[in-house]
Structures are given as structure tokens and as C-alpha cells.
Amino acid sequence: MEIRLPSQVNTALGLLNKAGFEAFVVGGCVRDSLLGITPFDWDITTSATPDETEWVFENYRLIETGLKHGTVTVLIDKMPLEITTYRVDGAYSDNRHPDSVSFTRNLKDDLSRRDFTVNALAYNPENGLVDCFGGKEDLNNKIIRCVGNADERFNEDALRILRAIRFSSALGFEIENKTSQSIFKNKELLNNIAKERIRVELVKLLNGKDVKRVLLDYRDIIAVFIPELIPTFDFPQNTPYHCFDVYTHIAYTVEAAPKEFKVAMLLHDIEKPQCRTTDENGVDHFKGHPQKSAETAYKILKDLRFDNATIDKTVKFIAVHDEHLPKTLNEALKLLKRIGEDGYTYLITAKYADNQGKADKHSGEDLLENMQRMLDEIRERKLCYSIKQLDITGNDLINAGIPAGKQLGQTLDMLVDAVIDGKCENKKSELLKYIR
Numbered sequence: 001m002e003i004r005l006p007s008q009v010n011t012a013l014g015l016l017n018k019a020g021f022e023a024f025v026v027g028g029c030v031r032d033s034l035l036g037i038t039p040f041d042w043d044i045t046t047s048a049t050p051d052e053t054e055w056v057f058e059n060y061r062l063i064e065t066g067l068k069h070g071t072v073t074v075l076i077d078k079m080p081l082e083i084t085t086y087r088v089d090g091a092y093s094d095n096r097h098p099d100s101v102s103f104t105r106n107l108k109d110d111l112s113r114r115d116f117t118v119n120a121l122a123y124n125p126e127n128g129l130v131d132c133f134g135g136k137e138d139l140n141n142k143i144i145r146c147v148g149n150a151d152e153r154f155n156e157d158a159l160r161i162l163r164a165i166r167f168s169s170a171l172g173f174e175i176e177n178k179t180s181q182s183i184f185k186n187k188e189l190l191n192n193i194a195k196e197r198i199r200v201e202l203v204k205l206l207n208g209k210d211v212k213r214v215l216l217d218y219r220d221i222i223a224v225f226i227p228e229l230i231p232t233f234d235f236p237q238n239t240p241y242h243c244f245d246v247y248t249h250i251a252y253t254v255e256a257a258p259k260e261f262k263v264a265m266l267l268h269d270i271e272k273p274q275c276r277t278t279d280e281n282g283v284d285h286f287k288g289h290p291q292k293s294a295e296t297a298y299k300i301l302k303d304l305r306f307d308n309a310t311i312d313k314t315v316k317f318i319a320v321h322d323e324h325l326p327k328t329l330n331e332a333l334k335l336l337k338r339i340g341e342d343g344y345t346y347l348i349t350a351k352y353a354d355n356q357g358k359a360d361k362h363s364g365e366d367l368l369e370n371m372q373r374m375l376d377e378i379r380e381r382k383l384c385y386s387i388k389q390l391d392i393t394g395n396d397l398i399n400a401g402i403p404a405g406k407q408l409g410q411t412l413d414m415l416v417d418a419v420i421d422g423k424c425e426n427k428k429s430e431l432l433k434y435i436r
Helices: 007-018 028-034 050-056 107-111 135-141 150-156 159-171 177-185 187-192 195-206 211-217 219-225 227-232 246-256 259-267 289-303 308-320 329-355 365-381 394-399 406-420 428-435
Strands: 023-026 043-046 061-066 071-076 079-085 087-089 101-103 121-124 128-131
Touching: 007 023, 007 043, 007 050, 007 071, 007 079, 023 028, 023 107, 028 121, 028 135, 050 071, 050 079, 061 079, 087 107, 107 121, 128 135, 150 159, 150 177, 159 177, 159 187, 159 195, 159 211, 159 219, 177 187, 177 219, 187 219, 195 211, 195 219, 195 259, 211 219, 211 246, 219 227, 227 246, 246 259, 246 329, 259 289, 259 308, 259 329, 289 308, 308 329, 329 365, 329 406, 394 406, 394 428, 406 428
Parallel strands: 043 079
Antiparallel strands: 023 043, 023 121, 061 071, 071 079, 087 101, 121 128
16 A cells, blocks of 8 residues: 655655665554544654764754654754654663663564554555554554553553553544553553643543543543542432433533533533432432532642643633523523623533433523523623623722722622613613612
């Protein structure tokens, strides 16, 4: 099978070959090409040592960021290409990085150190596909399998545990039995991995097309770095609306959520077990769980080194996800006053996703559609629901005799309510008349 390579890649392979060295594109770019996916970047492996690589590309801009591990980045027509010498890794004392590497002239030696068979594929136009470990067959059968001994691969680099389930989610592949057993056996090694790296893999996992299955099958792996999820496992929800335990409900909602809110749905009900009360009819209630879940989510996201903007957006989303849905324009305005337009739109998004984990997947859809219609109308008519939309300022009120401080804020708040309830028109003269 022929893989279409960018001209910059062909240039790099050609220059290395002309200088007497082997060179192949390798890893994810080969895997994705065989799956019909356009690669995001192209990695090259070569028999040339780093010094020899720099000599071959002496007329190009070079970035020496990975020389310790044999990698030279070459910029060809604005495309950065990582070119790495065939290598054999030494011991991994930190379960993440090799203590040392030694270079080799043998491609198979280099491929044998890679994580999964589907990533241990190499290609160049002259030799075609080089597949030493059955990666092509595993691609065809949609299987994630470690190269060689799974325990050794995961002990070398524990992040591979998360990468395995991330690939399973992203590609919709099953994880081969021995590899899966080794994932569970070695899961605690994830405690040795930097939280930033875990965060990156988690986000990719949550955005995979098979995320629900992976979250359910590998929940014990997720719990290593988010142990707060453990109480939700198999925790029943005895309500007329729910047909799943809390964690299964979470998995369904993550699958249904838009990309930017999948992390929020993973954590949105995390404090339900701690908030449960049961009434005299045996029906469970979870009063206060959105705010409690938002507080716990904040701590988790900080620990996983999420950026502040994402944390803020996620926490706000979780805090409003169980608000009552407004039925009238007046109720919509009051909700907007309380939670803001972002919170209002978050609520619509959250409810649609949340429904996918309930007994009735279409529960309240008419109300959600009405919510959106009312928001559109409020925007179009420029209806007032916040202090900043009032046709009056704090200075106007001070000039009218309202003292600065708490009373001023209370007066402005009262005026918003008056406008929403139709007691006063949102015009400066009418607002001043109303407070008099």
C-alpha cells in the first residue's frame, strides 16, 4: 500500500537516503495514514546518528531540542520534522523516561521499543510498509496490543497505560486481553506520572468516539488519578428519572456532551453519593450536589493542572447544571439575572447531555427548546435582566439621594426586579420616579 507523503517529508527521506542512510516515517503518522486519517505531524526514524543528521541537513534550520534521545527537529518549507536515530532504550527508573539511550543501525531494534503494535509501523516509498510485530493485522482487527511484554512496556513508561485506553476510545479499538490485564495490574504506576501528562491524555480520551465504553470498562484506571469518582461506582439512584447508577449515568452524559464540556460532565455528579437523602417513599434526593460537585471539581482540575479559564468555565457549568427550567419569559429573565447568560446556555447544554443518562432521554426537551427561544427573544428585544443593562447608573442614584454602599447595590438590584416584573419601564426617568 502506498502512503502519500508531504513533499517536505519526501525531501527529508530523499536527502537521508542520498547520503547513504536508511530513513522511514514511523509511528502515529503511518497508523493514521493506513486508517485514512490525515496525520497531524510526521515523525522520521533513521539509521543516521544525530551528528550525521545535522550534517545531512546543514543547509536547513535545525532545532536541537531532543539530542539527548537522538532527536533533531528540521524545518523544511516551514514544516517541522522530528528526525530520530534508531535507538535502544536503557532502564526506566522513573517509569516514564529512559535513563539512557544507545543508538543502533537496525530498524527492528528501534520498532521493538515502541508502545503498541499499531504504532510500531514504518514506511518509505522504496521499501513500503515495515511491520515487524503484526501492527497492520491489529489495525485491521481494531486491536490495541503492546509490542512484546505488556508488563515491561508499562513499567518502562506508565503513561502508556493511559495512552492505551485513550487510543481505545479515540479509535474505537478493543484492547487485547493480555494488554488489558496488564493495564489493571500496573495501574498504580500512574501515580509516578506528571499530572500535566495525565491531563492531556484524559482530555483526548474523553473526546474519543468510544468514550462511554472505555469509561465503564476502565473506570478503575480513571480512579487512580480521580479517586473522588470511586463512591459513584455502582451507587444507585432511586428516582423516577434515573435508570443507571451514578457513574454509569456519568459515562452516558460524557458521551453526549459537546467537546468543551466533557470534563464537566465527568465531574458534574461526583458528590451525589455524599448528598443523598431518601424520603418516606424510598425516593432518593440529592439536594445541593451541584455546588458540592463544583467545589470538588475545582480541586480535581487544579490538581490535574488545568488552566484557570477551563477551571472557571467547568466549575460554573457544574454549579448550574441542575437548575429548574424556566417556563415563562419572566422566569427566564429571573434565571438570567441569577446565573448570567453563560450559566443559562450552560444549563441548556447540560440538560441535553444529562438526558442521555436518564430513563427518558427526551425528558423536558420542549422546555429546553422553549428556553432557547426565550433567550433569542430576550436578546432580540434587548430585555433587561442585569444591573449593567439598566438605563441608570450608581451615580444617578447617588445624585437622587441614595447613599453609596450597600443600600445603593440593593436599590439597583431592586430596580432590575421591578423592570423584569413589569412594574417599571427601563428608562432613566421612570426608574428615578419608581425609587421616589
